[in-house]
Amino acid sequence: MGMLSLPGFLSCGKKKDFSLTHEKNSESSDSDENSERGNWSNKGDYLLSMVGYAVGLGNVWRFPYLTYQNGGGAFLIPYTLMLALAGLPLFFMECSLGQFGSLGPVSIWRVLPLFQGVGITMVIISAFVTIYYNVIIAYALYYLFASFQKVLPWSDCFSWADEFCSKTQIVSDCNTTLHGEIIHANYSYVMSNNLTCINGTINYKPVQFPSEQYWNKVALQRSSGLEDTGRVVWYLALCLLLSWIIVGAALFKGIKSSGKVVYFTALFPYVILLILLVRGATLEGALDGIEYYIGRQSNITKLMEAEVWKDAATQIFYSLSVAWGGLVALSSYNRFHNNCYSDAIIVCVTNCVTSVFAGFAIFSILGHMAFVSKRPVSEVVDSGFELAFVAYPEALSKLPVSPLWSFLFFFMLLLLGLDSQFASIETLTTTIQDISPRIMRKLRLPITVGLCAVLFFLGLICVTQAGIYWVNLIDHFCAGWGILISAVLEIVGIVYIYGGNRFIEDIEMMIGKKSFYFWLWWRMCWFFITPVLLMAILVWSLITFSNPTYGSVLYPTWGTAVGWCMIIFCVIWIPIVAIIKIAKAEGNLIQRIVSCCQPAANWGPYLAIHRGERYSHIVDPKKEKEHEIPTVSAFVY
Numbered sequence: 001m002g003m004l005s006l007p008g009f010l011s012c013g014k015k016k017d018f019s020l021t022h023e024k025n026s027e028s029s030d031s032d033e034n035s036e037r038g039n040w041s042n043k044g045d046y047l048l049s050m051v052g053y054a055v056g057l058g059n060v061w062r063f064p065y066l067t068y069q070n071g072g073g074a075f076l077i078p079y080t081l082m083l084a085l086a087g088l089p090l091f092f093m094e095c096s097l098g099q100f101g102s103l104g105p106v107s108i109w110r111v112l113p114l115f116q117g118v119g120i121t122m123v124i125i126s127a128f129v130t131i132y133y134n135v136i137i138a139y140a141l142y143y144l145f146a147s148f149q150k151v152l153p154w155s156d157c158f159s160w161a162d163e164f165c166s167k168t169q170i171v172s173d174c175n176t177t178l179h180g181e182i183i184h185a186n187y188s189y190v191m192s193n194n195l196t197c198i199n200g201t202i203n204y205k206p207v208q209f210p211s212e213q214y215w216n217k218v219a220l221q222r223s224s225g226l227e228d229t230g231r232v233v234w235y236l237a238l239c240l241l242l243s244w245i246i247v248g249a250a251l252f253k254g255i256k257s258s259g260k261v262v263y264f265t266a267l268f269p270y271v272i273l274l275i276l277l278v279r280g281a282t283l284e285g286a287l288d289g290i291e292y293y294i295g296r297q298s299n300i301t302k303l304m305e306a307e308v309w310k311d312a313a314t315q316i317f318y319s320l321s322v323a324w325g326g327l328v329a330l331s332s333y334n335r336f337h338n339n340c341y342s343d344a345i346i347v348c349v350t351n352c353v354t355s356v357f358a359g360f361a362i363f364s365i366l367g368h369m370a371f372v373s374k375r376p377v378s379e380v381v382d383s384g385f386e387l388a389f390v391a392y393p394e395a396l397s398k399l400p401v402s403p404l405w406s407f408l409f410f411f412m413l414l415l416l417g418l419d420s421q422f423a424s425i426e427t428l429t430t431t432i433q434d435i436s437p438r439i440m441r442k443l444r445l446p447i448t449v450g451l452c453a454v455l456f457f458l459g460l461i462c463v464t465q466a467g468i469y470w471v472n473l474i475d476h477f478c479a480g481w482g483i484l485i486s487a488v489l490e491i492v493g494i495v496y497i498y499g500g501n502r503f504i505e506d507i508e509m510m511i512g513k514k515s516f517y518f519w520l521w522w523r524m525c526w527f528f529i530t531p532v533l534l535m536a537i538l539v540w541s542l543i544t545f546s547n548p549t550y551g552s553v554l555y556p557t558w559g560t561a562v563g564w565c566m567i568i569f570c571v572i573w574i575p576i577v578a579i580i581k582i583a584k585a586e587g588n589l590i591q592r593i594v595s596c597c598q599p600a601a602n603w604g605p606y607l608a609i610h611r612g613e614r615y616s617h618i619v620d621p622k623k624e625k626e627h628e629i630p631t632v633s634a635f636v637y
Contacts, residue, residue, distance in 0.1 A: 033335045034102055034606060036437055038255065040333050045259030047343060049330055052266035052419025054321050054351040057136065060416065061387045063319070064293060064359035066311050071302030073294040076356070078303065078312035083352055086533045087316040089525035090487060092344040093494065094322060096507045098331030099340050102606035104430035105325030108332070110600040114593070115493040117577035121486050122325035123431050124570045128478040129324070130424045131455055132471045134247070135462040137417040138239035139389060140410050142219060145239075147406040154214035155397035161217075166207040168373065175201035211394035219389070223465040226473070226559040230465025237463045241456060247421050248452040252445050254429065255333050258422045265415045265422075270354075272412040273361050279405065280364030289367020292377040293359050306540075313537050318479070319351060323487035326423040329430040336610045339511050362392065369395035385468070388413060425451065469550055469559070476548040477563040482570040484538040488531065489574065495526045497597050509605070509612065 032039045040046040067075045101108050106119035146153055157165035171187040174197035178185075182198070190197060216222045223230045250261045280286050302308050321327060331340065363377075369391070370377040380391055396405045429448060433440040440447060462470045494503055504519055548555050548563060555563075578596070585592035604615030611618055 034333075037102060037433065037606070038333060039335055040255055041259055043338070045255065045262070046330065046334060046338075047346065048262040048266040049255070049259060049419075049423060050327070050343065050347045051350050052262045053326050053330065053423035054319065054347055055266070055269075055354050055416065056319075056321075056420040057388070057413060057416055058315075058319055059351070059355045060358045060362065060413070061384055063315060063355035064362045065384075065387060066315055067356075067359055068293055068363070070305075070308040070311055071300065072292070072298035074298045074300045074302055075308065075312065076294075078309045079316065079352070082309070082313040082316040082533070083348060085525060085529050086313055087320045087322065088344060088348050089522060089530045090317075090322040090491065091320050091327065091348055092341065092522070093491065093503075093526065094327040095331040095340045095344050096503075096510070097494070098328035099334040099336070099338060100506050100510060100605065101603070102332050102334075102336070103328075104332055104434045105328045105427060106431050107434035108328055110603040112493045112498050112597065113581055113600055114497075114578050114596040115489060115574070116581070117574035118486050118489045118493070119325065120573040120577060121482060121570050122323060122328075123427065124573070125478050125482045125486070126325050126424050126427045127455070128474055128566065128570070130421060130428070131459045132462055132474045133417065133421055133424065134243050134455070135236075135240060135459055135467065135471055137243040137414060137421065138236055138463065139219065140413040140417060141239040141243060142236060143389065143393065144407060144410040144414060146219075147403050147410060149403060152393070152397045152402050152406055153218070154211040154393055155402065157210050157213070161210065161213050164206060164208050165210055165213050166205075167210060169375070170205040170207055171197070172203045172205045174198065174203060209390070209394050211397065212390045215385075215389050215393075220468050221465045222468055225553055225556065226466055226469040227556050228466055229461075232460060232464050233467070236467070237460060240459055240463050243418075243421075244452045244456045246418060247425055248449055250418070250422055251425055251429065251448050254444060254448075255330075255426065258426065262419060262422070265419050269412045269415045272408050272415075273354075273358055275408060276405070276412075277357075277361040277364060279399070280361055280368065283365065283368035283371075283399070285368045285371025286364040287367065288370060289363040289365070289377055290360060292367070293363035294356075310537065310540050313533055314541075316352075317487070317534075317537065318483070319355065320348060321420070321423075323483045323490060324424070325427045325431075329427040330423055332430060336605060336607065337510055340507075341511055362387070365395045365399075366391065369398065372398050469553070469555070472550045473548055473555065473559060473563050474566065477567045478570060480567075481538070481541060482567050484534060484541065485571055485574075488534045488538060491526065491531050491534065495531070498599065500526050505614070509610070509614070 040049075067073075067079075097108055097111070098104075101110065103110070104119075105122045106116065109116035109119045156167065173184060173186050174190060175182055175184050176190050176195040176197055177183075178193075178195065184201075185195075187197070189195075219236075221230070221233050250258050280289075317323075334340065366380050367377055370380045373380065380395070392409060393406065396402055396409060399405050425448075428451060429440070429444075432447060432451075461467065462474075464470075494500070500523065504522070508514060547560050581596045582589070582592045585595045587595065602618050604618050605611050608618070
């Protein structure tokens, strides 16, 4: 085991620290182009892993709600435009960057050492997200197991329910006519005297559906707020442990094992969505739900509202998982001449079509729920946790053979979550591999197990009785501004400092020479449109910031402070690393900054065979002095 050499991490390319040995990777296939890092076994492994990473829980529980909320079918116009203007350009950029350098999200910043803190921010945010994302997978596992009953436990108000639990609305009071006079009376009085309520005067008692009370009282055992931590909910803790065991088992050989698992986890959710859609479309009231989603209710005037465009851009941005580091990590295992351009198009279009398709499956059944409960569709539509664990389970409980449909739905959520989780953990292990490929090669299994164990213990706070508040807090802060800041700096750094035209030449080394007109659109997006859109989203998010809440529960001041500390901890590495690198460089301040804005001495294609004349200056590590004691440098430069 070698030494950890920090100077390699802090230099700006003045020193060459080629301390990695190029031993034959016994785990790599003989057909691997890069024997040290390994490659995807085939194109299908990579594409399905990318689709699984991009297509996640948000496609099922956020996009349909946003479509309904922002004008129905009209929302698809800004959504498609934002895909072309913001999502796809960033997606293509990250895939190309990772494939060209064959490095993870931190080491890839050999391209621009001053911005290496951006890569560290991406990895830290991914670590935070994996903690709470697996908790959501644990929720799905719990509901999956709870579905193995003849009668779904949330289908009625059982022993755990209180007096506010009801499957239907309960009338409290109303106006009625008695002896020719209009009076206000309790509903019990109205019924006992065979009177009739006057339309429009009925008041209902505040009731909760069984599925809502089951979610709060049984599944979560939810406390009154963040400050009331309570105890660890043991069955959620076991489900969390199981979810981490599944993730660890799928990744024990890295991309060689996860690349095979995704053939099931990425494809089977589409089978389930199709089954749910066919079943939902045959139910009474399904058409009402679909019309609310994308039908006659579409409101084209909504396009005049800035909020609609902001929602479209934000949904595209987060749905495609750009700026998390995962796209760079997964693409880094591609063969050098893989067509990353067509891959980006395929994955982005698949992601968006999946969102639209999922909306039909979700809203057809919600329409049936509205029909059965005699309420408008708008009153049964929720977003996020409320849709996945309250509204939809409530709808499923009303179907014949409800345990089967419940099992299929939560199994689909489980698979969608696991795919994204695989890529997030692969982002972390790829970072470790770039630090020390020799150690990772020899100790991949214990390192993967150890990483999953650490993240499991960190996630235990999220399965306490106050756990849902922690999940919501991390999501509110870490999965928001940190990603936007990283994305803005990423595209500005690559296009305006490294050089957009230079980056295009790098891409052409992989996919071949393209015409001026081919690059015209990408230049327009990379140089102007995409950075402006990202900055607009970031500024809008800052202007419209509101303190986190969960339903009607407000967070204490210290809880909001913890959220700010988390986001500061994520992004603080950007200026810290930049300052350290400038301090370690040579010359006056201007010369140091200029030096750190130049690519590192060993930036370029990972393998010598692909470097050509443009990168012929890079010294092959194999030709370094073999008698020197090898060291392991962190994020080698």
